[in-house]
Amino acid sequence: MTTSWADSVAASEEEAVAAAPAPAAAAAAAKFSSDQASQPRPTRRTYVPPHLRSRPQSSVAPAPPSAAAPAVIDRVGYGGPPAGSWSTGGFRPDAGRSGGGHVPAGGRNGRGGGRDRGRDRGVNPFADKDGLEQGIVGQENAAINFDAYEDIPVEATGNNVPPPAGTFADIDLGEALNLNIQRCKYVKPTPIQRHAIPISLAGRDLMACAQTGSGKTAAFCFPIISGIMRGRYVQRPRGRTAYPLALILSPTRELSIQIHEEARKFSYQTGVKAVVAYGGAPINQQLRELERGVDILVATPGRLVDLLERARVSLQIIKYLALDEADRMLDMGFEPQIRKIVEQTGMPPCGLRQTMLFSATFPKEIQRLASDFLSNYIYLTVGRVGSSTDLIVQRVERVHESDKRSHLMDLLHAQRENGFHGKQALTLVFVETKRGADSLENWLYTNGFPATSIHGDRSQQERELALRSFKSGRTPILVATDVAARGLDIPHVAHVINFDLPNDIDDYVHRIGRTGRAGNTGLATAFFNENSSSLARPLAELMQEANQEVPAWLTHYASRSHGGGRSRRSGGSRFGGRDFRREGSFNRGTDYYGGGYNSTGHGVSAGYGGYGVYGTGVTSAWE
DNA sequence: AAAAAAG
Incomplete structure (x- = not known):
């Protein structure tokens, strides 16, 4: 459901695109849509956890990094299906539940994620528990004004930036995830999603500057869930220790709770299990949840450190690390704790894991700090619609x-x-x-x-x-x-x-x-x-x-x-910020990044100076 | 200086 205002925004956007695209941007966009978008994504390095590196591999060997393999992510071939069988057509929503040919990680000893899918089946995360909210607007998700995000400027910098996607259908996330996207009533990806998801699916590290509420959580959850579904992960070691494949950190407990709720919706019936751990709540229940298996761990830093010290969680096979409100996580109060978690707990180093940092604000000092945790990353910034500006x-x-x-x-x-x-x-x-x-x-x-x-x-x-x-x-x-x-x-x-x-x-x-x-x-x-x-x-x-x-x-x-x-x-x-690597004076002489940066103006539309569309049209109801 | 995060 869209308002007439939103419709007019959408309409004017189409006109503008048709009327006067900037030549360079138009050429680039055309190239991406007709050309590169249909080509296979680059394969990224396959991570094999240290304790498994000597184990024999099955017929599906990990592709060498340089090979032009299809869009297959992270296969460690232990009895998994042939590469590619998880494409949209062949995807089985209940894969792994029966413990058949390709038991997801931990399926055998019950320590991995996905073991309790059967139980999760009964709980529908889409049920609205806050009944009162229903009464206010009715269909909560349907009320999201996605059209307001259609046409905001986006800038991506870094080496070989993967092209953005146009629609969810263009992104091969798998059938189960697509169903959840429908259940969430997400009609089309927001700009941050259009750009961040392909970057992430290509295995690249990412620093993204975009307002929360613009679809940030989904932007990092979708590729994580998709990657875990497609990956053939090894069986987790026996014992009480939980071995998540993805870690999502946030600075407050309530935010972690919220991210977990979202992640549960997105991973419904995918076989991917998300668990949340935060302080101030009894730890026992969280320990039980962890024992039942976890793929995606959403946590606040303090409680996570506690769990690590108790050896109830290991980060040794972490494949995805996401920091929400990353600038906050790396400011003075939090940074030592985060550094400890990322660098001193056996988590695979950057390059061997995929790291995504998100925030609405990214001061340069923090960007510089954050680059310690990233490898050849792409900096993505989305114009500040829906944040401090237009609305x-x-x-x-x-x-x-x-x-x-x-x-x-x-x-x-x-x-x-x-x-x-x-x-x-x-x-x-x-x-x-x-x-x-x-x-x-x-x-x-x-x-x-x-x-x-x-x-x-x-x-x-x-x-x-x-x-x-x-x-x-x-x-x-x-x-x-x-x-x-x-x-x-x-x-x-x-x-x-x-x-x-x-x-x-x-x-x-x-x-x-x-x-x-x-x-x-x-x-x-x-x-x-x-x-x-x-x-x-x-x-x-x-x-x-x-x-x-x-x-x-x-x-x-x-x-x-x-x-x-x-x-x-x-x-x-x-924009909310700029890539600090481009502010020449900052890192002159410290050439961590070996070479130039391509700056692409994906999605930058013609005629709009970022907020021209919204700025004058919105008048306050209270003025 | 204050806030958050472990108990």
């Missing part, structure tokens, strides 16, 4: 510290009078500290506003309850610290209020990204005062880039302020 109306208001509460009250009163809450629209209020969150929640509650809160000092049970209560509309106001700033997909957040502004503009980008999701519009209001002066300049720049109305006083403030962290956002106006 979110941003407002900044000057509010003295002492007036914040009453000002918030005014906003909430106005919303209530406009039936804002009656329509189940949700309001997310960000504060700086955990204490501040508690006290604001109490204050709102005692003043008659149905509010709850989420922050790191609440018990995990309370955190999850608060999130459920907010999502369901039972408490349509959520006061949150930055624990809720990243990645969480909460439908119907109509208003994000930065009661306290963050110190880092990237955090602001992530926070306001909780609204304007899935192609819908949203409103973001920030309370600005002298305490947030370091943000004046980057905020003014960001709003300028996003075609937002910048108050004169903020411009003035910005011109007076200097320093205070990165004032320039990393990159130009159209």
Whole structure:
């Protein structure tokens, strides 16, 4: 179901493509669609776990890296079907369940993933547990405005960038996965998916800069699931240790839970088993799940380290590593832990595993750090539609510290009078500290506003309850610290209020990204005062880039302020970031990358400067 | 300086 607005976007996009494609881009696009897209994908190195390298191999030998083999990924031939039999036509949705000719990894001793497929069959991950949500919009997934993502600029840099795909049908993901894509009501891939999935299927490492909510989770889950389905993985060693093939790390527990829920939908009836492990919850249940077999482990770093130390998880046969909110994962607080997990736990080194880093923001310093974990990677950046720009109306208001509460009250009163809450629209209020969150929640509650809160000092049970209560509309106001700033997909957040502004503009980008999701519009209001002066300049720049109305006083403030962290956002106006390898001065003399980079403008459409289509057409319902 | 993440 699309809105008329979306239809008009789609229509105008078609016109533009037909009318005036940039010659180079058009030629490239034509070449890709008629030519390369139909050719076999390059084969990548086959990983054989160290403890199995001396074992005899069956008739299906891994193809040498240089051979022009068909699109077959990672075969270690132990009684598997002939190469290619997992193509769309020959794919069996229940493959492995019977333990027949090609038992997936661990099928024999029951330690691998997929053993409990039979059990999983009964649980339909597509059933909507939050009944209340159904009532709000009806078909949740059908409401996603995919057309809003049709035409945004994409840039890919790196060596030999694989061409993008046009449709899911163009991408050979396998029948079971295609069915799940249908069940999710994904009609066509979003730009990040169109580009990232072929890159990933080609076995390449990837650093991707794209807003959450633009289909990022699927972009890394689909190739992982597909690769595991197609790969002939060896039997896992006996014992209580779980040997996942893929590891997905995220910075907060709730985000890991969310990714796991998604991964379960995507892997339904594929024989691929996803398990989640995070702190604050009893470990025993997680241990039991792990014992029953795991292919894809979704985890927060702390709990994973715990599991590694207990030797209940081994990363020795990891084939895929994905870091969601990767810049966050590699910032000061997290980086040592991540480095330990990736470099000191027996995980195959880069080159022997496939690594994918995703975030909506990628500061150059973090990119440089991240390149330690990547091998000959492709940097992909997608124009910031649906994030801080086009679909979110941003407002900044000057509010003295002492007036914040009453000002918030005014906003909430106005919303209530406009039936804002009656329509189940949700309001997310960000504060700086955990204490501040508690006290604001109490204050709102005692003043008659149905509010709850989420922050790191609440018990995990309370955190999850608060999130459920907010999502369901039972408490349509959520006061949150930055624990809720990243990645969480909460439908119907109509208003994000930065009661306290963050110190880092990237955090602001992530926070306001909780609204304007899935192609819908949203409103973001920030309370600005002298305490947030370091943000004046980057905020003014960001709003300028996003075609937002910048108050004169903020411009003035910005011109007076200097320093205070990165004032320039990393990159130009159209993208969330740029490949740091192209910023010559940064790595001159340190030539890790041996050679030039092709920059391709896949999907860059004619005539649109990134946000021209959306910028002026969207007016706020609240203004 | 604060937030998150193990208990």
